[in-house]
Amino acid sequence: MNGFVVNRFYKIEDLIELVKNKKDRDATYMIYVSSDTDDFEPGMEVYVGDVPSFDDEDNEVMPESVIKLGLESGYMREHFQDVVDLACKQKPNASTEEIVRCLNHYAEHDDFLDLH
Template identity: 75%
Template sequence: MSSDFATNRFYKIEDLIELVKEKKGRDAIYMIYVPVDTDDLQSGMDVYVGDVPSFDDDDNEVFPESVIALGLERGYMQEHFEDVVDVAYKQKPTASTEEVIRCLNHYAQHDSFLDLH
């Protein structure tokens, strides 16, 4: 895995978690996209780190062309993803990526942090 963070590319979810854990890409502005109809993040899945949506004159969200062409949908806002990863490793510095994925899925469903203690 490259230790460099870049937008508009795919990452294995585990690699993205590791980059976020290492505070990479914090100055970038991005959204994480997943395949359409993805209910939960899974180990080994590819996620796309892309540009954030824009808005049209009627205040409707307009996804970047690359996201539409790839058949993806919104997965996580950058700040939510980073917050969940940060909280998980603060609670349990030895957390596995599977535990962090469980935390991310919990947050997506309940809008609250999963306690790893």
């Protein structure tokens, strides 16, 4: 997989690989998950979609595709990139499972997990 496209589903492993290889850096996106998702898990699918917009009262307005799919916000692009980048910097051969653990840790604690 070498191309990065917004508004499609990715297996979490494929998305991590694209981010590791910086194939996503020219795109603006947000990662969405089903509403019953607590943590990322290896093998799960996530939706990479357009970022929300805001109405005149500064309320967040989800993209139509996300609403139709019944998804909710999972991860902001910048945070996802930061977690993946730091995990790979700390441990260049980090496994997908380790990176998923780092993503879940950051989502829960707003803090980076140390992989040393």
